[in-house]
Amino acid sequence: MNDPHEHELHDELAREMAGFEAARVTHPIKLEPATVGSVLAIYDGTDQDATVRALAAAAAARTGAGLTECTIDTADAADAILEAGRAHDLWFVPCPYRLDYTAIGAASLSPTLDLVLTRTPRPICLVRGPVDDPELCIQRPMVAVDVARHRKVDATALALALARGGGWLALLSIVDPSAEIHRAELVGRYLDPSDLSPESLGGLATARTGGLLAALQRGADAWDVAPRLIAQVGSLADEILRANTERGYLLVAGLDRDPKHASAQLARSLVLGSSLPVLLVPN
Amino acid sequence: MTGLLEAGHASGPIPMVLLGGSMIGIYVLIATGKLHKLTAALLGGIVCTALGLVLGVLHDYGVVHKILAKDLNVLGVIVGTSILVDISGRSGLFQFLAIKIAKKAKGDPARLFTALMGLTVLFVSVLTIAPGTLIVVSLALVLARTLDLNPAPYLIGVAVVANSGALVTFASGICTLMVGSAAGIPYVHFLQVSLPAALFTAVVAWWVIGRRYRGSLTAGETTPDERRTRIESFDEYAMITDRRVFRRCAWILGVTIAGFALAQPLGVGLDFVAIAGGAAALFLSGHDPEEAVKKVNWTVILFFVGLFVMIGVVEETGLLQLLASGMASLSGGNVQIALVLLIVFTAVTSGIMDNIPVAATLIPIVKSMIGTGLAAEPLWWGLIISANLGGNGTPIGSISCVIALHALTDATGRKVSWGEYLRAGGLTLALQVLLVIAYLLTMTVFDLFPTLPTP
Numbered sequence: 001m002n003d004p005h006e007h008e009l010h011d012e013l014a015r016e017m018a019g020f021e022a023a024r025v026t027h028p029i030k031l032e033p034a035t036v037g038s039v040l041a042i043y044d045g046t047d048q049d050a051t052v053r054a055l056a057a058a059a060a061a062r063t064g065a066g067l068t069e070c071t072i073d074t075a076d077a078a079d080a081i082l083e084a085g086r087a088h089d090l091w092f093v094p095c096p097y098r099l100d101y102t103a104i105g106a107a108s109l110s111p112t113l114d115l116v117l118t119r120t121p122r123p124i125c126l127v128r129g130p131v132d133d134p135e136l137c138i139q140r141p142m143v144a145v146d147v148a149r150h151r152k153v154d155a156t157a158l159a160l161a162l163a164r165g166g167g168w169l170a171l172l173s174i175v176d177p178s179a180e181i182h183r184a185e186l187v188g189r190y191l192d193p194s195d196l197s198p199e200s201l202g203g204l205a206t207a208r209t210g211g212l213l214a215a216l217q218r219g220a221d222a223w224d225v226a227p228r229l230i231a232q233v234g235s236l237a238d239e240i241l242r243a244n245t246e247r248g249y250l251l252v253a254g255l256d257r258d259p260k261h262a263s264a265q266l267a268r269s270l271v272l273g274s275s276l277p278v279l280l281v282p283n
Numbered sequence: 284m285t286g287l288l289e290a291g292h293a294s295g296p297i298p299m300v301l302l303g304g305s306m307i308g309i310y311v312l313i314a315t316g317k318l319h320k321l322t323a324a325l326l327g328g329i330v331c332t333a334l335g336l337v338l339g340v341l342h343d344y345g346v347v348h349k350i351l352a353k354d355l356n357v358l359g360v361i362v363g364t365s366i367l368v369d370i371s372g373r374s375g376l377f378q379f380l381a382i383k384i385a386k387k388a389k390g391d392p393a394r395l396f397t398a399l400m401g402l403t404v405l406f407v408s409v410l411t412i413a414p415g416t417l418i419v420v421s422l423a424l425v426l427a428r429t430l431d432l433n434p435a436p437y438l439i440g441v442a443v444v445a446n447s448g449a450l451v452t453f454a455s456g457i458c459t460l461m462v463g464s465a466a467g468i469p470y471v472h473f474l475q476v477s478l479p480a481a482l483f484t485a486v487v488a489w490w491v492i493g494r495r496y497r498g499s500l501t502a503g504e505t506t507p508d509e510r511r512t513r514i515e516s517f518d519e520y521a522m523i524t525d526r527r528v529f530r531r532c533a534w535i536l537g538v539t540i541a542g543f544a545l546a547q548p549l550g551v552g553l554d555f556v557a558i559a560g561g562a563a564a565l566f567l568s569g570h571d572p573e574e575a576v577k578k579v580n581w582t583v584i585l586f587f588v589g590l591f592v593m594i595g596v597v598e599e600t601g602l603l604q605l606l607a608s609g610m611a612s613l614s615g616g617n618v619q620i621a622l623v624l625l626i627v628f629t630a631v632t633s634g635i636m637d638n639i640p641v642a643a644t645l646i647p648i649v650k651s652m653i654g655t656g657l658a659a660e661p662l663w664w665g666l667i668i669s670a671n672l673g674g675n676g677t678p679i680g681s682i683s684c685v686i687a688l689h690a691l692t693d694a695t696g697r698k699v700s701w702g703e704y705l706r707a708g709g710l711t712l713a714l715q716v717l718l719v720i721a722y723l724l725t726m727t728v729f730d731l732f733p734t735l736p737t738p
Contacts, residue, residue, distance in 0.1 A: 019375075
């Protein structure tokens, strides 16, 4: 009984058709939960250590991995962290490192972590403010697929390893109207290049994630996970932070290690803007 | 006739002429599109109320509230189902089913046509006509582009067959709901009487449009293998946006449909069931209630308010009873003749203008005809079926036609002329009307209608 008003018909059709376009998956994605054999919790002696411990323990419990803990309190902490983490699949570190989170947490990741992020070979979870329920935080991750988009499958696989067995997993897809949207992409998805309405761009956000969402939903029963797609239109950083604050759980994103890369800068700005832990999955 | 005037609440010829003339004037404005139907209906309600009070047709203003109270259940069902349908639609439940069923056609154009027709009847029966049509039309356009097919036959087919889908259950269409509520028809009676009519009229539409466009229901230069590969590239799992909501909506929809069927034995109204379903969907989906409520079509609801008040005031003059008496006289008191007259009149007028005011005006007329001693069941079913199918007659006759033809022009730039549409939809309607008359006459002659409960 939703008799659409004529002026809304175009938008309703654009939204529905973009949804069906998302199902036209030209490149099926193979997705399996990432293997996590061991989790490393690194402490720096600040009051963030307790949160690091709780989150790392929750991740280890959910993935069935072993948990190793160490405190690194040396001048060349970056090298020590990289060395200590060599044998582990997932790291949890306080951010900023060896600095007061409440004082400069929103301004700097710390020199140590700036360096670590350019060289880390392993996924690294940057722990920020206190977390109310570490177990829930870990088992309900949200993957921001537009941050280092080429890493979205690996980021999702790791999020899946954390969420499977009763958790929730959200995929956040955002189209930024101020960014360049290639005409070829719109035409290729049968979207009207002259129509950049929020409905049409929302449809593009859905369509971009079609293959990944399909792979997740297809295996959801076997993995016992409840996937969800959140499609938004707006500024990438603002929308990611807003969605993550609303949900209140772990944020997962890809990481380009080259700090000059735009997506690396975006990842850093997300960490700085978030009071929740951010898990970065490097290339 | 004089007796009726004396016995009823008739108020003399001047109020009848003035109020009846106002109602006809409003209908002309709606039919010609000179005024938006909402504005026209509200204007009609205001003018008729003012005239009714001035001319003494309404003894006091409280009568207007009594008129509206009679139709509160219809408004409740519209609000409740709108919320439920919006949340279910956003979960991807129906889109998932749509792709799964369309893939069964394996890319064959003719089989795809059949699959989309079946899908339309199914979706409209559950979701009602506008949202059901919107989903299938969108899918048809995407599939046609992917498989390099002419979308016109698919979209025209969906537009026409959707009106059959509106007959399946009590809550499948607004006209069905309005007439069913006024007549007090139990939900299960729809499965016995209008469901068979929905199925055979859908088959007629499938056959006529399939034959009319058989030259277009072929693939271009793609091979069957290519088409099969292309349709297999659709992954229905990409349509499930939220798995928890998806499952919950499937449950809530199932329970709501069962609730509709059990409403009467349980002693509650359909509006209670619909509002409960909508509230459950809001509660269990976690969706923003503000967003869901925005999707309720307030235009239709306010249109109803104006319409119901206008018709209610006109009814108070005794004019509609006079018309009913005239129709009963014209049929010579023979229900079979009255049935044929009613079906033809309703189908023709529903093709020319919105079928909702047609049905709303005919409800009190049919009630009065029944009051003259004609059997109730054939007339009520005749009104329900012909009001829904009448929309097939013209490209502006039903919301499904408006959606499908607008989508075709929007997506491909192709316009379907009145002539082209009439050769498909008009011919379909003519055949459907003949078959419906035969069907309902057979039911009448052999006394096959389930008996309506006494009010």
